[in-house]
Amino acid sequence: MVRVDLWAWPLAQPAARLRRFRALLSADEVARADRFLRPSDRDGFVAGRGRLREILGGYLGRAPQAIGFRYNDFGRPEVDGAGDLAFNLSHSGGRAALAVSDGAQPGLDIEAIRPIEAAVARHHFSDREYGALMGLAGADWLAGFYRCWTRKEAVIKALGQGLSMDLKAFDVTLRGDEPARLQRLTGGQVRDWTLVHLAPGPGLIGALAVETRGRGLRIVPCAGWPGAVSPDVPGSSQGCGWRQARDGWGSHG
Amino acid sequence: MTPLDLRSAFLADLTAVAPDLDAATIGDDDHLQVDLGLDSMDFLNLVSALHKRFGLPIPEADYPRLATPAKAVAYLSAMLGQPQPPLQAARRPHAGPSR
Numbered sequence: 069m070v071r072v073d074l075w076a077w078p079l080a081q082p083a084a085r086l087r088r089f090r091a092l093l094s095a096d097e098v099a100r101a102d103r104f105l106r107p108s109d110r111d112g113f114v115a116g117r118g119r120l121r122e123i124l125g126g127y128l129g130r131a132p133q134a135i136g137f138r139y140n141d142f143g144r145p146e147v148d149g150a151g152d153l154a155f156n157l158s159h160s161g162g163r164a165a166l167a168v169s170d171g172a173q174p175g176l177d178i179e180a181i182r183p184i185e186a187a188v189a190r191h192h193f194s195d196r197e198y199g200a201l202m203g204l205a206g207a208d209w210l211a212g213f214y215r216c217w218t219r220k221e222a223v224i225k226a227l228g229q230g231l232s233m234d235l236k237a238f239d240v241t242l243r244g245d246e247p248a249r250l251q252r253l254t255g256g257q258v259r260d261w262t263l264v265h266l267a268p269g270p271g272l273i274g275a276l277a278v279e280t281r282g283r284g285l286r287i288v289p290c291a292g293w294p295g296a297v298s299p300d301v302p303g304s305s306q307g308c309g310w311r312q313a314r315d316g317w318g319s320h321g
Numbered sequence: 322m323t324p325l326d327l328r329s330a331f332l333a334d335l336t337a338v339a340p341d342l343d344a345a346t347i348g349d350d351d352h353l354q355v356d357l358g359l360d361s362m363d364f365l366n367l368v369s370a371l372h373k374r375f376g377l378p379i380p381e382a383d384y385p386r387l388a389t390p391a392k393a394v395a396y397l398s399a400m401l402g403q404p405q406p407p408l409q410a411a412r413r414p415h416a417g418p419s420r
Contacts, residue, residue, distance in 0.1 A: 100355065105346060109358030160360060179362060188369040191379075221361055231361060232384045 069284045072174050072276060073308045075166040076268055076292035077119050079112040079159060086111055089118020092132045116164045120157055123166060127153055142230035156225055158274070165268050165293075167276055172283075175226025177218040178266070178274035184213055193220075194236040196251070201242060208244065214273040216242035219263055222277035223250065248275060269294045322403065327394045334370040335390075338363045349391040375401065 081089070090098065097117055104110040121132035124147060128135070136148035147153060152171040157164065161180025168174075189201055197216050204212045219240035224233050239251040240263065248263040262285045266274030278285055287297050290308035322330070332344040339359060353359045359367070368387070372379050377400050379387075386396040 103352075103356050104358050105351065105356055106341065106358055112358075160362070177361075182362070184362075184366070185369065187373060188365050191369050191372055192365055217362070217365075230384075231364060232381050234381055 069286055070172045070278055070280050071170050071286045071288065072278060073168045073288045073290045074176075074266070074276075074293045074297060075123055075168070075290045075308070076294070077115070077164050079115045079162050079164055081111070081115045086114055086118075090114050092118045092121045094133075094136075112159065112162075112164075116157060116159055119164065120155075120166060123168070124150075124153075124155065127168060140228050142228060142232075144225065144228050158225075161272055163269060163272060165266075165274060169278065172278050172280060173226055173228065175222040175224065175277040176266075176274070177221035177225060178268045178272050179214050179218050181210060181214055181271055181273060184210065189213055189216075192217075192235050194239050194252075196239045197242060204243070211244060211273065212242045215244070215248070215265065215275070216240055218266075218273055218275035219248055219250075219277065222263065222275040223253075223261070226277040226279060250277075264297065266297060267294070322401070324394050324398060327397045327401075328390060330374060331371070331390055331393050331397065334367055334374060337370060338366040347390060349394075350389050352389055353387070371397070377401070 090101070093101070093114065101110050101113045101117075104113060118132070121135050124130075124135055125132040128147070128150060137145040138148055139145055144156070147155070153168065154171070154173045155166060155168045156174045156176040157166050158176045158178045159165070160178050163178065163180075165176060165178045167176040186202075189198055193201065193216060201209065201212050201216060219242070220235060220238070223238060223240070224231070224235075227233070234254075237254040238256075241247065241249045241251060248265040250258045250261045250263055252258060253261070260279050260281045262278050262280040264276040264285070264287065266276055268274040276287070288308060289295065289297050328349070332347060335347070335353075335357075336342050336344050339357065342357060347357065351357055353364065353367075364384070368379055368384070371377065371387075375397060377397070383396065387393045
């Protein structure tokens with residue numbers, strides 16, 4: 069069984085909290101924050117990374133500022149010496165969302181629903197996905213677009229690849245009346261994957277992708293996550309940060 | 322189109338997908354995600370707008386070649402079969418950690 073904890077928080081934070089988060093960042097993270105042209109992007113980065121460090125520190129039993137990140141070839145951050153712990157961060161519409169897993173790399177994407185031209189789908193979706201999308205209209209079309217895109221980006225992020233991956237190399241479901249599912253994956257087995265539709269909050273759509281390889285998937289909504297994971301997955305009252313359940317996490321990290 | 326025309330067109334499409342960016346403050350070496358804060362949806366919109374404007378296919382493997390205005394102008398020049406004299410690099414006027 070793969071467990072994934074879902075966390076969420078707002079990127080707009082009071083100045084005092086931003087200062088506290090900034091103090092948790094490494095020198096290269098501070099430099100990266102200061103590269104942003106727009107102050108809102110800079111502050112959002114600080115709030116995203118600062119809170120990420122706090123949460124991961126809780127799992128690993130380390131001070132937030134003691135966490136070291138390394139980056140894969142496509143820029144996905146991973147924690148140095150974290151054992152089985154894997155995470156993925158996403159942000160959109162002023163919210164950050166985080167998936168933390170124990171033994172399988174999660175891919176998480178949330179998107180604020182905003183108007184989009186059909187040409188974007190034509191350019192980036194597979195023929196099968198585009199055909200399914202064009203069978204929808206109005207608000208269903210827009211929701212279908214974001215269901216499709218968040219699922220695609222979640223798969224890309226779980227695979228650790230950037231947007232330069234061939235987006236037409238795989239198909240996902242997108243209609244509201246069928247479950248989230250990978251339908252085709254060039255070079256891979258769709259049965260190895262579990263996709264979950266997420267409801268991260270008002271005006272947002274999300275998706276989680278995990279290469280579960282036949283294992284079950286248990287999702288636990290944690291602090292900041294708005295109730296149920298999605299209409300398909302009820303919320304859980306169980307607490308997060310499963311160090312107690314997996315004694316040794318952090319001690320060997 | 323000259324490189325300056327391509328730069329203007331690229332910045333017009335860029336600021337259309339991120340309206341709170343001011344084209345006058347964008348440097349040619351500014352990275353779309355790292356410096357300008359574009360997210361994946363912004364980037365998809367930008368690629369689609371460039372595709373529409375120039376009629377180029379722009380496959381995913383080429384996306385890194387759009388990472389900065391300077392790279393994008395070089396890429397568009399090459400794809401449109403035009404000579405590529407270098408841009409006079411526009412530096413971001415207020416670059417630096419003091420913002």
